[in-house]
Amino acid sequence: MKIQLLSPAGEIHRNSTGIFKRSLRYAPLTLTTLAAMVPEELEAEVTIQDEGVQPLDLNFDADVVGITAITGTAQRAYNVADELRARGHTVVLGGVHPTLMPQEAARHADSLVTGYAEQTWPQLLRDYAAGSLQPHYFAPTGRELRGVPIARRELLKKKGYATVNSIEATRGCPHQCDFCVVPTAWKGVYAHRPVEEVIAELRTFTGRHAIFIDLSPVEDVNYAKALYRAMIPLRIRWLGLATTRLAEDAELLKLAAQSGCKGVLIGFESVSQQTLNGTRKHFHAASRYAEHVRRLHDHGIGIQGCFVFGFDDEDESVFERTVEFVDKTKIDLPRYAVATPFPGTPLYRRLEADGRLLHRNWSLYDVEHVVFQPKGMSPERLQEGLKWSWQQSYSWPSFFRRLSGAPWSILPLWLSTNLGYRYFAQHLPSKAQGVFRDLSLTEPHQVEPVTV
Numbered sequence: 001m002k003i004q005l006l007s008p009a010g011e012i013h014r015n016s017t018g019i020f021k022r023s024l025r026y027a028p029l030t031l032t033t034l035a036a037m038v039p040e041e042l043e044a045e046v047t048i049q050d051e052g053v054q055p056l057d058l059n060f061d062a063d064v065v066g067i068t069a070i071t072g073t074a075q076r077a078y079n080v081a082d083e084l085r086a087r088g089h090t091v092v093l094g095g096v097h098p099t100l101m102p103q104e105a106a107r108h109a110d111s112l113v114t115g116y117a118e119q120t121w122p123q124l125l126r127d128y129a130a131g132s133l134q135p136h137y138f139a140p141t142g143r144e145l146r147g148v149p150i151a152r153r154e155l156l157k158k159k160g161y162a163t164v165n166s167i168e169a170t171r172g173c174p175h176q177c178d179f180c181v182v183p184t185a186w187k188g189v190y191a192h193r194p195v196e197e198v199i200a201e202l203r204t205f206t207g208r209h210a211i212f213i214d215l216s217p218v219e220d221v222n223y224a225k226a227l228y229r230a231m232i233p234l235r236i237r238w239l240g241l242a243t244t245r246l247a248e249d250a251e252l253l254k255l256a257a258q259s260g261c262k263g264v265l266i267g268f269e270s271v272s273q274q275t276l277n278g279t280r281k282h283f284h285a286a287s288r289y290a291e292h293v294r295r296l297h298d299h300g301i302g303i304q305g306c307f308v309f310g311f312d313d314e315d316e317s318v319f320e321r322t323v324e325f326v327d328k329t330k331i332d333l334p335r336y337a338v339a340t341p342f343p344g345t346p347l348y349r350r351l352e353a354d355g356r357l358l359h360r361n362w363s364l365y366d367v368e369h370v371v372f373q374p375k376g377m378s379p380e381r382l383q384e385g386l387k388w389s390w391q392q393s394y395s396w397p398s399f400f401r402r403l404s405g406a407p408w409s410i411l412p413l414w415l416s417t418n419l420g421y422r423y424f425a426q427h428l429p430s431k432a433q434g435v436f437r438d439l440s441l442t443e444p445h446q447v448e449p450v451t452v
Contacts, residue, residue: 001044001129004062004089005031008069008076009051010366012431015160016055019427023420025052026211027164030068030095032151039122042129046155051076053160058083064128066113066121068095069105071181071342072366078108085110090133092124097362099185100343106135115186116141116171118148141186145171145193150201162416165205169198169227170214175243177269178280178346179308179339182215192220195227202234212240218252219245225252231259239263244284247292257299262410263332264296265304271325272318275311279347293329300407302414304333308367309386311339315376319385323392330405332414333421334393337367338386359438368432379435387432390425394418 007028013020028050035046049056058080065084069077074097081091085108094113098105102114111133113120120137127133153164172189173182202210217240218224231238232255242264247253270276273286296303307322326334341348341357342365351357356373364371368386370379377385392398399418406414 001042001064001125002062003035003038003044003046003125004060004065005034005046005048006056006065006067006077006080007031007048007050007052008056008067008073008080010072010076010363012366012368012428013052015051015053018052019424019431020052021420021423022160023162023416024424025161026213027153027156027158027161027166028052029151029166029168029213031066032153032155033149034066034068034117034121035152035155036149037118037121039126042125044125046152048155050157050160053157056080058087062089064092064125065089066092066094067109069093069097070095071097071100071362072364073097074101074105074362076363078105081108090128094121096181096185097343100181102136110135112136114138116189118145141171141189141191143191145191146197148193148197150204163207163209163211165207165210166213167198167201167205167210168214169193169195169212170217170220170223173215174219175283176280178350179341181342181345184342184344184346190219192223195223195230198227199230199234202231202236205236208234208236210236210238212238215241216243216245218242218249218256221245221249221252225255228252228255228259228261234260236260237262239265241265241267243267244288244292247295248288253295253299257301261299261301262407262413263302263304265306265335266292267306267308269306269308270311270314270318271307271322272313274313278313279311289325290329293331297330297405297407300409302332302407302410304335304417305331306335306337307389308337308339309389310370310372310374310382312375314374316381316385319389323389323398326393327398327401330402332402332406332410333417334389335421336386336389336393338370338382339372340365340367341372359436361436361438364436368428370435383432383435387429390428394422394425 011017031048038044067077085091090110092111093105093109098112099114115138119139124137156164158164171191172186174190176183237260276284341351351372370383374382
């Protein structure tokens, strides 16, 4: 059996058209993990293509083609799937968007995998080999992720990534932020891998560095502490994601630093507590953000701070206030986005009910294009404010102000990633011009129920 696994990319992140540099790109886990889950008895030949690092070559020989899609890449994935089916290939669609919109995705595939695929993907392949492929596969995820195979990183085009040492210890999130796709696509899921299995996979890495792609392993403090204690003897340097809980627990923060943490991505989202409360992110305290940044820096940990614009209680002052906060607190890597109503989320349903969606062109649902009518400003002003914020924070004056607060131990990484985002900020205006509207969008659209 021959299996081809594809990850289409949106225009901003696509190898041939994008502005996302290698210094910002780590290898995703989806395709390499799917490759590792192929049953041995099938003796399959597996090939991977990630359009983020290489143009897709559709002239291949394959029995089964697996395509993963998020909302921003859904239309691209559908186009590729339609072309491959026309050529006679059997196409399987999976990922976040097919999980959110299974009926839509089913029109472009011979079979769907929704939710997580540890059980369903191997069963699908066995069914295909037996001539009994089903149209839809789904299995619930438990509280523990035991026996997840080690990703087949050798299949990647390694030169396209800053690192291929991506790993996960947890999946899902216990929080219910109303703009986030995770609690909608994987409702009630916050699953853990056994610590010993995570450590075993880390020991297979080439080089002493890793990137954890978990949304926030620190929400289970006891689990996170056990993981970090076990990582200390490995003497690696790692990056990951977290909520501000990491900075609020002194022992947890110390253990993270001792285990080799050199940087974390934190979704601050807003400098306004009113906004945080309104989006169900009340577990973050905006008044303590500066303190959290200082604590992380004191432990030699850099911060990629993510901020989202366009929430209902924000006016045009939000851009200047946020950029000023970033400079003042010396956040190492600011990253900006516009609120994006992904299908099925509470944000989507609210905006749809209010008639505020501008279109459903999924290719523009990439968090850098405005796709709805904000309350406090025009869509055009929100789009311009987003671009202004990127360019202000990656101007040379801001660059050097923030440099003065960076832990010296992460300076080489800090420089390369800041330069990568500076390039992104400079070229974003060419990729996000104007605001698209679908004038025929007059009737409410019924979002399909999520099959999880």
